[in-house]
Amino acid sequence: MLLEINPLVLPDIGLVFWNTIAFLLLLVVLGKFAWKPIIKAINERESGIEEALLKADKMKAEITAMQNENEALLAKAREERAVLIKEAKEASEKMVADAKDKAKSEYDRILADAQLAITQQKNAALTEVKNQVGALVVEVAEKVLRKELSNKADQESYIKQLADGVKLN
Amino acid sequence: MSCSRIKSLLVVSFGLFALLFSTSLLANENKAVAVDSNGVATQEQPSTEHGAKKEEAFNVTETILEHIKDDHSWHLWGHTSIHLPVIVKTNKGFEFFSSEKLMDEHHEPAVYKGNFDYKLIEGKLKIVDANGNEDKEANKQLWDLSITKNVASLFVSVFILLVVLLSSAAAYKKRGVTSAPKGLQSFMEPIILFVRDEVAIPNIGAKKAGKYLPFLLTIFFLILINNFLGLIPFFPGGANVSGNIAFTMTLAVFVFIVVNLSANKSYWEHIFWMPGMHWSMKLFLAPIELIGVFTKPISLMIRLFANITAGHILVLSLICLIFIFKTVFASAIAVPFAVFIGMIELLVAFLQAFIFTMLAAMYIGMATEEHHHHEEGHGEHKDLAHH
Numbered sequence: 388m389l390l391e392i393n394p395l396v397l398p399d400i401g402l403v404f405w406n407t408i409a410f411l412l413l414l415v416v417l418g419k420f421a422w423k424p425i426i427k428a429i430n431e432r433e434s435g436i437e438e439a440l441l442k443a444d445k446m447k448a449e450i451t452a453m454q455n456e457n458e459a460l461l462a463k464a465r466e467e468r469a470v471l472i473k474e475a476k477e478a479s480e481k482m483v484a485d486a487k488d489k490a491k492s493e494y495d496r497i498l499a500d501a502q503l504a505i506t507q508q509k510n511a512a513l514t515e516v517k518n519q520v521g522a523l524v525v526e527v528a529e530k531v532l533r534k535e536l537s538n539k540a541d542q543e544s545y546i547k548q549l550a551d552g553v554k555l556n
Numbered sequence: 557m558s559c560s561r562i563k564s565l566l567v568v569s570f571g572l573f574a575l576l577f578s579t580s581l582l583a584n585e586n587k588a589v590a591v592d593s594n595g596v597a598t599q600e601q602p603s604t605e606h607g608a609k610k611e612e613a614f615n616v617t618e619t620i621l622e623h624i625k626d627d628h629s630w631h632l633w634g635h636t637s638i639h640l641p642v643i644v645k646t647n648k649g650f651e652f653f654s655s656e657k658l659m660d661e662h663h664e665p666a667v668y669k670g671n672f673d674y675k676l677i678e679g680k681l682k683i684v685d686a687n688g689n690e691d692k693e694a695n696k697q698l699w700d701l702s703i704t705k706n707v708a709s710l711f712v713s714v715f716i717l718l719v720v721l722l723s724s725a726a727a728y729k730k731r732g733v734t735s736a737p738k739g740l741q742s743f744m745e746p747i748i749l750f751v752r753d754e755v756a757i758p759n760i761g762a763k764k765a766g767k768y769l770p771f772l773l774t775i776f777f778l779i780l781i782n783n784f785l786g787l788i789p790f791f792p793g794g795a796n797v798s799g800n801i802a803f804t805m806t807l808a809v810f811v812f813i814v815v816n817l818s819a820n821k822s823y824w825e826h827i828f829w830m831p832g833m834h835w836s837m838k839l840f841l842a843p844i845e846l847i848g849v850f851t852k853p854i855s856l857m858i859r860l861f862a863n864i865t866a867g868h869i870l871v872l873s874l875i876c877l878i879f880i881f882k883t884v885f886a887s888a889i890a891v892p893f894a895v896f897i898g899m900i901e902l903l904v905a906f907l908q909a910f911i912f913t914m915l916a917a918m919y920i921g922m923a924t925e926e927h928h929h930h931e932e933g934h935g936e937h938k939d940l941a942h943h
Contacts, residue, residue: 394678395865398802399626401643401700405707406806409714413778418770421721425748426769428728435734 614879620872624796624865625679627705628655632791635663640708642681645699646671655702672698706803709795713781720744721777751776751913759917760924768920771814775807776913783864783905787898798908799864801857808857811916816849819923826927852919856912863908867901 536542630638639656648671658676660666665676672683672694681702683694703711720740727741737745751773756765782798797803825831827845830838874897877890 394680395621395624396801396861398800398805399680399700399704400802401702401704402626402706402710402800402802403806404701405703406710406803409710410774410778410806410810413714413717414771414774416718417721417774417777421725422748422770422773424725424728425721425745426752426766428733429745429749429752432733 616873616876616880619876619879620869622679623872624799624868626795626800627679628658628676628681628702630705630708630791630795638708640703640705642674642700642702644670644674644681645701646683646694647697648672705795706797706800709785709793709797710782710803712792713778713785713797717777717781747777748773755910755914755917759914759921761921764924768814768818768917771810772913772917775811775916776909779807779860779912780906780909783909784902786864786868787901787905796865796868799861799868801861804857804861807860807912808853811856811919812850812853815852815916815919815923818920820926822927823923823925831927852915856915860908860912863904867897867904870897871901 536545628640628642630640632638639654642651642653642655642658644651651670653668653670657668658666658674658681667684667688668674672691673685674681675684675688676682677684677690681698681700683691683698685691721744724741724744727738731738731741736742752765752769755776756769756772760768779798782803785793786796786798788794827849828842830841830845833841871894874890874894878884878886880886
């Protein structure tokens with residue numbers, strides 16, 4: 388019965404034997420010296436690429452964050468500058484206003500002083516004028532009286548008149 | 557996921573188709589051989605007047621089988637061939653001699669007298685009795701471990717694989733991992749990645765694939781190189797290693813061993829006591845599943861053997877057309893067809909290596925798979941059945 392089988396489907400023990408040896412040899416040698424280093428290298432490369440990609444993403448995110456930060460800083464700086472300018476402006480305005488006020492008050496004070504001085508001088512001048520006018524009037528009146536009261540009768544009537552006048556006052 | 561299911565389904569259906577196709581071819585071959593042995597028997601009687609008459613009686617089946625079968629010498633051209641060493645183990649110990657001694661000057665089988673009388677009968681080494689007939693009793697203790705044509709070709713392929721793969725492994729060491737692969741290395745890397753990403757990881761899972769990857773890669777490359785060497789019609793090729801049942805059987809046995817040694821508890825449970833089934837169904841399924849354990853590697857063995865052998869028979873048949881019609885004009889049809897089939901054979905050479913490795917990976921994947929979802933799944937089925 389076995390003889391009727393096609394020799395093509397009857398395995399030869401020799402080839403089975405050598406094939407087993409050859410396959411085991413390949414499995415051991417290639418497994419140790421070819422597949423292991425090759426797969427390790429491929430895995431390393433793949434993980435390297437993955438890492439690089441992750442790193443790139445991280446860098447990108449960092450750069451974006453930095454840019455945002457920069458912008459924020461810039462905006463803040465701008466704001467600060469505006470505040471500073473405003474403050475400076477206010478200060479200068481205040482200074483000007485203060486100076487104006489001070490000048491005005493000084494002016495007022497000087498004016499008041501001047502007016503006071505003028506008034507005093509005027510008063511002094513008026514007093515002097517009054518005094519001089521009084522002296523002149525007394526002098527004139529003395530001269531007039533001397534002339535009018537050169538006789539005794541007139542003198543007495545005048546005194547009498549004056550006395551009357553005093554009594555009326 | 558569904559894509560890969562469809563792919564594997566396609567592969568399986570293609571394999572089945574190829575199996576059917578090639579078995580029908582083999583059946584034809586069987587008949588042809590029967591006829592052939594008659595033809596040989598009739599031919600040997602008038603052996604005194606051979607020569608011109610034998611030239612005329614061109615036997616296609618014999619010619620084709622001669623090219624497909626293993627041989628003790630490696631034919632180069634014309635009458636030149638390499639005489640390979642014969643290694644024989646009998647109960648009288650080992651014997652080594654050149655296969656040249658098994659041929660006489662007319663290239664006919666001759667008897668070599670060693671510890672026993674050896675003679676080639678239909679290309680196979682046998683112990684013969686004094687009359688030159690096969691001694692069946694003595695042959696039971698004969699172990700023919702000769703370096704035959706297939707063994708020598710296998711060694712050539714092993715040598716090529718070692719040189720190519722070790723040098724590309726050295727390239728990684730030399731060039732580092734950061735630089736792009738170059739030369740031979742860049743040719744091998746896509747194939748290695750293909751086996752890893754398309755064969756090992758989808759079937760076994762990324763976690764366990766690394767453990768089985770060296771085994772799968774070795775199988776893939778060994779089959780691939782032998783398929784390609786088998787397609788070369790002259791010296792470094794010319795042998796039909798991957799179309800030999802002994803070669804495919806050995807690889808299938810290795811797959812069988814690896815699958816069953818790595819099988820986990822749930823795999824065996826699914827074979828002997830299918831969970832979630834009625835006990836009668838479990839009893840019914842156990843023998844079927846048990847047969848499946850063996851049919852899986854056997855299908856691997858037959859598929860590769862049949863596909864490669866069928867391809868060789870096809871090409872040789874087409875070439876033989878020229879000798880059948882005995883006119884050079886037949887080559888106008890035969891050669892383009894042979895070239896066309898040769899192209900398909902190139903594809904088949906790759907495809908069969910892929911399918912063998914793919915199915916081996918699938919079997920390993922099935923044996924190592926963790927069945928977490930199964931209990932629920934069966935429970936649901938039960939519920940549905942109740943409703």
